Amino acid sequence: MRLSRYFLPVLKETPAEAQIVSHRLMLRAGLIRQEAAGIYAWLPLGIRVLNKIKGIVHEEMNRAGAIEILMPTLQSAELWRESGRYDDYGKEMLRIKDRHDRDLLYGPTNEEMVTEIFRAYVRSYKQLPLNMYHTQWKFRDEVRPRFGVMRGREFLMKDAYSFDIDAAAARRAYNRMYVAYLRTFARMGLKSIPMRAETGPIGGDLSHEFIVLAETGESQVYCHKDLLDMPIPGEDTDFYGDLESIVRARTELYAATEDVHDAARFEREVPAEKRLSARGIEVGQVFYFGTKYSAPMKAVVTGPDGKEVPVEMGSYGIGVSRLVGAIIEACHDDAGIIWPESVAPFRVALINLKSGDAETDQACDALYSQLNAAGIEVLYDDTDERPGAKFATADLIGIPYQLVVGPRGLSAGKVEIKVRAGGARQEMSPDAAVKYLVQGI
Amino acid sequence: MRLSRYFLPVLKETPAEAQIVSHRLMLRAGLIRQEAAGIYAWLPLGIRVLNKIKGIVHEEMNRAGAIEILMPTLQSAELWRESGRYDDYGKEMLRIKDRHDRDLLYGPTNEEMVTEIFRAYVRSYKQLPLNMYHTQWKFRDEVRPRFGVMRGREFLMKDAYSFDIDAAAARRAYNRMYVAYLRTFARMGLKSIPMRAETGPIGGDLSHEFIVLAETGESQVYCHKDLLDMPIPGEDTDFYGDLESIVRARTELYAATEDVHDAARFEREVPAEKRLSARGIEVGQVFYFGTKYSAPMKAVVTGPDGKEVPVEMGSYGIGVSRLVGAIIEACHDDAGIIWPESVAPFRVALINLKSGDAETDQACDALYSQLNAAGIEVLYDDTDERPGAKFATADLIGIPYQLVVGPRGLSAGKVEIKVRAGGARQEMSPDAAVKYLVQGI
Numbered sequence: 001m002r003l004s005r006y007f008l009p010v011l012k013e014t015p016a017e018a019q020i021v022s023h024r025l026m027l028r029a030g031l032i033r034q035e036a037a038g039i040y041a042w043l044p045l046g047i048r049v050l051n052k053i054k055g056i057v058h059e060e061m062n063r064a065g066a067i068e069i070l071m072p073t074l075q076s077a078e079l080w081r082e083s084g085r086y087d088d089y090g091k092e093m094l095r096i097k098d099r100h101d102r103d104l105l106y107g108p109t110n111e112e113m114v115t116e117i118f119r120a121y122v123r124s125y126k127q128l129p130l131n132m133y134h135t136q137w138k139f140r141d142e143v144r145p146r147f148g149v150m151r152g153r154e155f156l157m158k159d160a161y162s163f164d165i166d167a168a169a170a171r172r173a174y175n176r177m178y179v180a181y182l183r184t185f186a187r188m189g190l191k192s193i194p195m196r197a198e199t200g201p202i203g204g205d206l207s208h209e210f211i212v213l214a215e216t217g218e219s220q221v222y223c224h225k226d227l228l229d230m231p232i233p234g235e236d237t238d239f240y241g242d243l244e245s246i247v248r249a250r251t252e253l254y255a256a257t258e259d260v261h262d263a264a265r266f267e268r269e270v271p272a273e274k275r276l277s278a279r280g281i282e283v284g285q286v287f288y289f290g291t292k293y294s295a296p297m298k299a300v301v302t303g304p305d306g307k308e309v310p311v312e313m314g315s316y317g318i319g320v321s322r323l324v325g326a327i328i329e330a331c332h333d334d335a336g337i338i339w340p341e342s343v344a345p346f347r348v349a350l351i352n353l354k355s356g357d358a359e360t361d362q363a364c365d366a367l368y369s370q371l372n373a374a375g376i377e378v379l380y381d382d383t384d385e386r387p388g389a390k391f392a393t394a395d396l397i398g399i400p401y402q403l404v405v406g407p408r409g410l411s412a413g414k415v416e417i418k419v420r421a422g423g424a425r426q427e428m429s430p431d432a433a434v435k436y437l438v439q440g441i
Numbered sequence: 442m443r444l445s446r447y448f449l450p451v452l453k454e455t456p457a458e459a460q461i462v463s464h465r466l467m468l469r470a471g472l473i474r475q476e477a478a479g480i481y482a483w484l485p486l487g488i489r490v491l492n493k494i495k496g497i498v499h500e501e502m503n504r505a506g507a508i509e510i511l512m513p514t515l516q517s518a519e520l521w522r523e524s525g526r527y528d529d530y531g532k533e534m535l536r537i538k539d540r541h542d543r544d545l546l547y548g549p550t551n552e553e554m555v556t557e558i559f560r561a562y563v564r565s566y567k568q569l570p571l572n573m574y575h576t577q578w579k580f581r582d583e584v585r586p587r588f589g590v591m592r593g594r595e596f597l598m599k600d601a602y603s604f605d606i607d608a609a610a611a612r613r614a615y616n617r618m619y620v621a622y623l624r625t626f627a628r629m630g631l632k633s634i635p636m637r638a639e640t641g642p643i644g645g646d647l648s649h650e651f652i653v654l655a656e657t658g659e660s661q662v663y664c665h666k667d668l669l670d671m672p673i674p675g676e677d678t679d680f681y682g683d684l685e686s687i688v689r690a691r692t693e694l695y696a697a698t699e700d701v702h703d704a705a706r707f708e709r710e711v712p713a714e715k716r717l718s719a720r721g722i723e724v725g726q727v728f729y730f731g732t733k734y735s736a737p738m739k740a741v742v743t744g745p746d747g748k749e750v751p752v753e754m755g756s757y758g759i760g761v762s763r764l765v766g767a768i769i770e771a772c773h774d775d776a777g778i779i780w781p782e783s784v785a786p787f788r789v790a791l792i793n794l795k796s797g798d799a800e801t802d803q804a805c806d807a808l809y810s811q812l813n814a815a816g817i818e819v820l821y822d823d824t825d826e827r828p829g830a831k832f833a834t835a836d837l838i839g840i841p842y843q844l845v846v847g848p849r850g851l852s853a854g855k856v857e858i859k860v861r862a863g864g865a866r867q868e869m870s871p872d873a874a875v876k877y878l879v880q881g882i
Contacts, residue, residue, distance in 0.1 A: 007508050007571055009562035033558055035513055035520075036545065041558055042511040044573075050511070067448050070483040070491065072476055072595045073514060073578055074547075079476075091540045096547075098594075099532045099582045104477065106515075106537075117474055117482055121450035130448060132485075137514055137578070141540045153539075154513045 001346070002368075003381045007044050010393055020216045022328035023148030025337050029397045031324070038145025038153030045397060046324065048345035050156065053323050054135055056187050056342060057158045064180035064239045066131040066160050071113050073137050077103035079112040082297050089201065092140045106139035111202065111293050111315055114161040118311065119299035125165040128301065128311070129173055133160035135320055149325045150218075150281070156321040162314045165303055167290065170312035174206065174288045175243040177316040179233050181210050181284050182246075186232040188323065189340025190330055192283060193227045195255040202315060204289025209257055209282045214329040217279030222266050223255035225274045257282075281326045284318040331421075337398030338421045341440075346379040348437055349399035353387045353406030364405050367415070367430055374438045378403075395420065401437055405430075442787070443809075444822045448485050451834055461657045463769035464589030466778050470838045472765070479586025479594030486838060487765065489786035491597065494764050495576055497628050497783060498599045505621035505680045507572040507601050512554050514578050518544035520553040523738050530642065533581045547580035552643065552734050552756055555602040559752065560740035566606040569742065569752070570614055574601030576761055590766045591659075591722070597762040603755045606744055608731065611753035615647070615729045616684040618757040620674050622651050622725050623687075627673040629764065630781025631771055633724060634668045636696040643756060645730025650698055650723045655770040658720030663707050664696035666715045698723075722767045725759040772862075778839030779862045782881075787820040789878055790840035794828045794847030805846050808856070808871055815879045836861065842878055846871075 009030040018024040026032050031046030042050055058068065074096070080086035086093075086105075094106040107113070114132060122130065135158040145153050162173035178194060185192035190212050197209035211221050233246055254269045256262065257280070266275065294300070294310040303309050319326075331338045341347065348371060352364045364380065371378045379399060381390050387406070394402050402418040409415055414427045417436060428436065450471040459465040467473050472487030483491055499509065515537070521527035527534075527546075535547040548554070555573060563571065576599040586594050603614035619635060626633035631653050638650035652662050674687055695710045697703065698721070707716065735741070735751040742752050760767075772779045782788065789812060793805045805821065812819045820840060822831050828847070835843050843859040850856055855868045858877060869877065 005506065007510075007562075007568075007573060030562075033561065035554060035557070036515070036517040036543075039513045039515055039517075041513060041554065043558075044508045044510055047509050047511045047575075065446065067485045068488050069448075069485055070488045072480045072482060074477070074480055074580065074595055076477040076480075094537065094539065096535065096537050098535065099584070102477075113476060113482065116476070117484075120474065121448075121471075127448075132448060134488075139515070143540070154515055 001379050003379060003383050006379070008397070009043065010396060018148065020147050020150070020329070021332060022150065022216075022325040025328050025332060025396075026148055026325065029337055032149065038142060038151070040149060040152060040154070045345045049324050049339070049343055050321060052343040052345075053188065054156070054158070054320055057135065057184055057318055057320060060180045060184040060187070061133050061158070061160060063183075063235075064131075064176045066133045066180075068134065069117075069132045070134045071107070071110050071136060073107055073139070074104045075107045075113055077105055079116055080105065083112045083293050084296060085112070085201070092142065094139045094141045107136070108138055108140045109202065109315070109317070110134070110159055111161065111313075112297065115293045115297045115299045115313070118163055119297065122163070122301060125301050125303050129162065129164050129169055131160055131162040131173060131176070133158060133316075147325070149321045152321065155319065158318040158320050160316040162316070164312045165301065165309070167312055170288055170290070170314055172243070174286060174314050175247050176239045177286050177314070178208065178247050179237060179239070179243050181286065181316070181318070182232055183237070184318065185210060185212070185283060188327060188343050190283070190327065191228060193221075193223055193255055193280075194250055195221055195223060195257050196260055197257050197285065198259045199287055199289065202287045202289060203292045204287045204314075206288040208286050210284040211257065211280035212283050212326050212330055213278050214281050214326070215279055216329055217281045219280060219282070220258040220277065221256070221280035222258075222261050222275070222277050224253035224270050225276045227253055227255055228276070281329060282319070283323055283326050284316070286314065286316045288314040332398070335392070336396035339398045339400060341400050344398070344400050346377040346399050347401060348376055348378045349394040349397070349402045350378050350380040351387075351390050351394060351402055351404045352380070352382055353390070353404065355382055355384055357407055359410060360405060360407050363410055363415070363430060367403065367405065367434065370434045371437060374434070376437055403433055403437065442820050444820060444824050447820070449838070450484065451837060459589065461588050461591070461770070462773060463591065463657075463766040466769050466773060466837075467589055467766065470778055473590065479583060479592070481590060481593060481595070486786045490765050490780070490784055491762060493784045493786075494629065495597070495599070495761055498576065498625055498759055498761060501621045501625040501628070502574050502599070502601060504624075504676075505617045507574045507621075509575065510558075510573045511575045512548070512551050512577060514547055514580070515545050516548045516554055518546055520557055521546065524553050524734050525737060526553070526642070533583065535580045535582045548577075549579055549581045550643065550756070550758070551575070551600055552602065552754075553738065556734045556738045556740045556754070559604055560738065563604070563742060565743050566745060570603065570605050570610055572601055572603040572614060572617070574599060574757075588766070590762045593762065596760065599759040599761050601757040603757070605753045606742065606750070608753055611729055611731070611755055613684070615727060615755050616688045617680045618727050618755070619649065619688050620678060620680070620684050622727065622757075622759070623673055624678075625759065626651060626653070626724060629768060629784050631724070631768065632669060634662075634664055634696055634721075635691055636662055636664060636698050637701055638698050638726065639700045640728055640730065643728045643730060644733045645728045645755075647729040649727050651725040652698070652721035653724050653767050653771055654719050655722050655767070656720055657770055658722045660721060660723070661699040661702075661718065662697070662721035663699075663702050663716070663718050665694035665711050666717045668694055668696055669717070722770060723760070724764055724767050725757070727755065727757045729755040773839075776833070777837035780839040780841060782841050785839070785841050787818040787840050788842060789817055789819045790835040790838075790843045791819050791821040792828075792831050792835060792843055792845045793821070793823055794831070794845065796823055796825055798848055800851060801846060801848050804851055804856070804871060808844065808846065808875065811875050812878060815875070817878055844874055844878065
C-alpha cells in the first residue's frame with residue numbers, strides 16, 4: 001500500500017481524554033476514532049490489526065474442534081426471560097423497543113440464543129460433543145466507558161459454547177478451550193496466565209480468566225512465578241487426546257485474581273521467592289456452568305440409556321477488540337507501538353528518504369514490487385515528508401521492519417533494515433533485504 | 442470436515458413460513474435459523490458462504506483502490522440531526538436510548554458517520570481521491586420482514602464512500618465502483634445488470650442499481666437484451682485509467698427499474714426483439730450525491746486555488762447477506778442449491794457409501810487426507826446414513842463436486858465424481874479423482 005493513497009491520520013498531539021498508553025497510542029497512530037462514548041470506528045490501520053487477531057482466534061478455535069456460526073447482534077427479550085436473566089442483568093443491558101413495541105436487546109453475550117439453537121436441532125448424545133463459536137459485536141452499557149477499546153460499550157467478542165452429555169465430557173470440552181486459549185494468546189506475542197476467577201453474571205462452578213500482565217491492568221493478580229514460563233502446547237496438539245496433564249500443570253500452581261484471592265493460601269502454597277503480585281488485563285475467560293441454561297430452557301438430549309438429560313454447557317470468551325489495546329499495553333516504547341509480527345497491520349514499512357529523486361524512487365518501486373510479489377504486506381511511505389517525520393511515523397505505528405532507502409546508501413549499493421523491536425539496524429544490498437524480509441531470517 | 446463432527450441441521454420438511462425458494466432452501470439446508478422477525482443466526486454452512494461472499498467483495502474493493510475501515514453498528518443521533526435525516530428517516534430507523542437517556546440509533550447506513558470521520562482528518566485536495574468501505578451489520582425496522590435474508594431487519598452490508606475535489610473526479614470514483622461491482626457479481630456466478638434507479642433516502646442525482654434477474658425478483662425491470670452478454674472487465678483493469686468507455690457501453694443501452702421506467706423511451710430506443718422485461722433482485726446500488734452531506738456537515742477541503750469547498754461524495758452498497766439468498770434464487774433446482782464454486786461452503790462432498798466397511802473407510806480417509814493436504818475444502822459424509830439420504834443431503838446443500846466412494850466401485854479401482862451443476866457423472870481411479878478436484882479440470 002502506498003501511503004500517498006492510504007488513509008493514515010496520525011496525530012502529533014497526545015489526546016487529552018486518553019488516560020492509558022494503549023488508548024493514547026491507538027488515537028495517535030490513527031487506529032480508532034471515538035464516535036460516541038465507548039463506541040469506536042476502526043480506521044484502516046486498526047481494522048487490519050483487528051482482522052489479524054480475529055484470524056488467529058478463529059484458526060485456534062477450528063484447530064480445537066469448535067465450529068463457526070454467527071448469531072445476530074439483536075436478540076429477543078423472550079429468550080432472556082426463559083433463562084431468568086432479563087430482569088437480573090441490570091442497566092448494562094441495552095434494551096430496545098422496535099416499531100411494533102416488541103422488546104429486543106443488544107446482546108451482551110449469547111448463552112440463551114445458542115441454547116435455543118441447540119435445542120431446536122439436537123436430540124441425541126450421539127451428536128455430541130459440540131462446540132459452536134462466533135465473533136460478533138456485543139454491547140454493554142457501562143456507566144463510565146473509558147480506556148478506549150479496553151472498556152468500550154460496543155466491543156467485538158469471540159464467544160464459544162460447548163455442549164456435552166455429562167460433567168466429565170464437559171470438563172474435556174473446557175480443557176480443549178483452555179489449551180486453545182494458551183495457544184491463541186501466545187501466537188499474538190502475549191504471555192497469558194490462566195487464573196481462577198469469579199463466574200459473575202455467566203454463573204457456574206468453574207472459571208478461569210486469562211490474564212496478561214501490564215502495569216495498567218484493571219485488577220491486582222497473584223500467582224506462582226513459574227506460570228510465566230510454562231511451555232505452550234504445539235500445533236500438533238491432539239485436542240481429542242488427554243489434555244488434563246497440560247491443564248493440571250498450571251492449575252496446581254496458585255493463580256488468582258483479586259476477587260477470589262486467598263492471601264493465607266497464597267503464602268502457604270507459594271514459596272516467598274516465587275510469589276508474584278502484579279496488575280493484569282483480562283483477555284479471555286472460560287466458564288463451566290453445567291445446566292444453568294439448559295435446565296430452564298429445556299435443552300435436553302437422550303443419553304445412551306434412553307433417558308433425557310439437560311445438556312452440560314460451558315462458554316468461552318475472548319475480547320477481540322480489547323486485545324488490540326492489551327497487546328499495545330504489553331508491546332510499546334516511548335516512540336510508539338511495537339506490533340508482534342503475527343498481528344502487525346503491515347510487515348514492512350518501506351521508507352523513501354528522498355521521494356522525487358529518480359534513482360531512489362526507482363529503487364523503492366522495485367523493492368515494493370518484489371515484496372508485494374512475495375506476498376509481504378508493505379506500507380510504502382512515498383510521501384513528501386521529511387525523513388525525520390517518516391521515521392517518527394514508522395516508529396509510532398509500530399510496523400515490525402523498516403526498510404530505509406536513500407540516495408547515500410544506494411550509491412554504495414545499500415539499503416538499511418531497522419527492526420522496530422529493539423531497534424537493531426543492518427545495512428545490506430536491496431536483494432539481500434528482500435530475502436531477509438521474505439524469509440524472516 | 443467430517444460430518445460426524447459437524448453441525449449440519451438439514452430439515453426434511455419444507456418450512457411453512459418460507460414463501461420463496463431461497464428462504465425455503467436456506468432453512469432446509471441448515472444455513473440460517475430465525476431468532477426474531479427478520480433477525481437470523483447463521484449456522485455453520487451459512488457463515489461459510491457469507492464469509493466467501495464478503496471475501497470476494499473485499500478483494501474487489503481493494504483492487505479498485507477502496508480502503509477498509511469498520512464503523513460501529515450504533516450511532517449517535519446527533520450526527521443524523523446535523524444532516525437533517527434524523528427526523529426524515531421514519532420508523533425504519535431503530536431508535537435507542539442508553540442508560541443516560543442519550544439518543545442512539547442502530548445504523549441503517551453510514552453517510553453521516555463517514556463524513557464525520559473525513560472532516561476530522563482531511564483538509565486538502567492533495568489527500569484525495571479517497572474511498573473508504575466497511576462491511577458491518579445494519580438494521581432497518583421493516584414493517585413486515587419476509588423472504589428470509591432477502592428482506593431481513595438485521596442485515597450485513599458492504600458500504601463504500603468516495604470523497605473527491607470536484608464533480609469530474611467524483612464521476613471517476615463512481616465509475617471505479619461501477620466496474621468493481623460488475624467484477625464482484627460476475628465472480629459470484631451472477632449476471633448483474635446496472636440499471637438507472639431512484640436515489641431514495643440516500644439522495645443525489647445519479648444512481649444505478651445492480652440487478653440480478655430471477656422470477657421471484659422484488660421489482661419489474663426493463664432493459665436492452667445486449668446488457669446480458671457484455672464482457673466483464675478483467676483482473677488487470679486499471680482502475681485509475683479511463684473507465685468511462687466500459688461504463689458508457691452499458692449506460693447508453695436502456696435499463697431501468699420500474700420506479701424510473703419510461704415506457705415510451707423504452708419502445709423508442711430498444712428494437713422490439715431486444716426488449717427484455719423481467720423480475721429482478723437488487724444486489725447493489727451506487728449513488729453520486731455531491732455535497733448533500735458534506736455541505737450541511739461542513740466536510741470541506743482546500744482546493745488547488747486555496748479556497749475551501751465541500752467535498753463531492755458518493756456511496757456504494759452491496760447487500761452481503763442478501764446475496765446469499767439472491768445467489769440461491771439464481772442457482773438451484775428441484776433437489777436443492779447449486780453453489781457457484783467461488784462461494785460454495787465446501788468444494789467437495791466426499792460420500793462414503795458404506796461407513797464401517799474397512800476398505801471403503803480406508804479409501805475415503807485417504808482421499809480426505811489428500812484433498813485436505815492440497816487445500817481443498819471437503820465435507821466428508823462419514824455418518825451411518827443410507828446412501829440415498831447422503832445423496833439427497835449432498836444435492837440439497839449444493840456442494841459443487843460429489844466424490845462417491847463405495848465397495849462395488851473400489852473393487853474395480855474406481856470412484857465416481859458427480860458435478861452438482863448439470864449432474865454429469867464420471868468414474869475414475871481415486872488418484873485421478875484427486876487430480877481432477879485439485880486442478881479443476
